[in-house]
Amino acid sequence: MQVWQRLLDAIDQHSKAAMATLVAIRGSAPREAGARIIVMPDGSFTGTIGGGTLEWRAIAEAQRAMAQAAAPGLALSSIALGPELGQCCGGRVELALEVFGMERRQEVKALAEAEARGPFRTRAQIFEGKPLVRAIAPGSSVPIGSATLHGGAIEEGFGEDPRALFLFGAGHVGRALVLALAPLPFAVTWIDPRPDAFPALVPANCRCVRQEDAPEALGAAPDGAFVLVMTHSHALDLAIVHKALAACRFGYVGLIGSASKRARFLRLLGEAGVEGDVSAALHSPIGLPGIRSKLPAVIAASVASDLLIRDEAVRRAALVEADAHPKLSLRSPRGS
Structure with a gap:
């Protein structure tokens, strides 16, 4: 999906929105790394990270984060898909949760414009409690639509590559x-x-x-x-x-x-x-x-x-x- 345009539309309509991304998976998981869901304050959403309890939990956490007076920074969660969620997938996912308000609209708009021009890749250093600041990374080889988490950084591929x-x-x-x-x-x-x-x-x-x-x-x-x-x-x-x-x-x-x-x-x-x-x-x-x-x-x-x-x-x-x-x-x- 056109991630950044949908996020821009959500910000313009609701003043804020959250995005949850699977940035890494180990073992069996309902979706691949790079799967995303964009959540509105009322709980409506677009996209999917696989449905079920994992997605329900991500939506609830996104709503709680958006309800805070000040927008929180990046939140990373490591979630076991077995006993922790009452599921039997047996794998583990790393989930990144971000909140975007009007203060980040220009950043989102710039990424939406890049997305409209064609597929591109970004890299962002992870700093606990701080928003991700994505920079275009022409040298990255992460597949379009995917994400990798390594060395304290997240690399992502955006756009569509049909x-x-x-x-x-x-x-x-x-x-x-x-x-x-x-x-x-x-x-x-x-x-x-x-x-x-x-x-x-x-x-x-x-x-x-x-x-x-x-x-x-x-x-x-x-x-x-x-x-x-x-x-x-x-x-x-x-x-x-x-x-x-x-x-x-x-x-x-x-x-x-x-x-x-x-x-x-x-x-x-x-x-x-x-x-x-x-x-x-x-x-x-x-x-x-x-x-x-x-x-x-x-x-x-x-x-x-x-x-x-x-x-x-x-x-x-x-x-x-x-x-x-x-x-x-x-x-x-x-x-x-």
């Missing part, structure tokens, strides 16, 4: 898939050459492109984008898949269809001289194995689940690569 997905085909399955992806971390570019192919309304994370030479739309796709092909024409499918595989720069190339369609396409791509292991690079049939229904909504649910798994795998591989070749980090000297 996977670019170029979806070709606005048929029944394409329409169902766009709806299935609406709440998920994908930025969908939906391409179809036919007039009036798209519905009147589409989700906010979807951009419709009518392009007669549909394969040429791949030129606008960023490196690492996912490509999914399901047009009304097998010949057009082949042209798009050919161009996508020949580019050798996409994280995933998927093609709707049967095993026999896959075999035919592999033969034709081989005859066309596409280099590399085409069989491994072309994902077809698409979706999770074992789901046999051909209802568009079921296919869409299966494909969306598979895309999430593949996106997670790509991101994890990138983190491993970053850890193997660390960049210089801009860090404050100890005690500064």
Whole structure:
């Protein structure tokens, strides 16, 4: 979610708001480090740190903190998710609680403006009882949407980093898939050459492109984008898949269809001289194995689940690569 804009809106509406963040987890936990909840003085909230007793307790503590005459500084709590909360998760979380009033509005506004420009990372030194003062940290490698607590400092990644997905085909399955992806971390570019192919309304994370030479739309796709092909024409499918595989720069190339369609396409791509292991690079049939229904909504649910798994795998591989070749980090000297 857009953390700082929501917090700014909450301050403008209620004069103050609190934010609770999971800054570290050990063992089993209901959410990952970086999960947040923004709480208003009346107990209403946006976001989630996993629900249940942990979230209920965080909301209650946030309300108590906001009720104080003077805004308290950062409060860190180490919470066991077993006997202490009457739960059986077995893990432990470090919870950071902050209160933001009108006196911090300019700080929040500046971070909201940075968030609007795109993902960014911050670093803040921890001083007990003092507010966190976040500084933009270009050298930080903390994942967007995450947080790390180490060395007396908190590093956080803010903003949204959706996977670019170029979806070709606005048929029944394409329409169902766009709806299935609406709440998920994908930025969908939906391409179809036919007039009036798209519905009147589409989700906010979807951009419709009518392009007669549909394969040429791949030129606008960023490196690492996912490509999914399901047009009304097998010949057009082949042209798009050919161009996508020949580019050798996409994280995933998927093609709707049967095993026999896959075999035919592999033969034709081989005859066309596409280099590399085409069989491994072309994902077809698409979706999770074992789901046999051909209802568009079921296919869409299966494909969306598979895309999430593949996106997670790509991101994890990138983190491993970053850890193997660390960049210089801009860090404050100890005690500064």
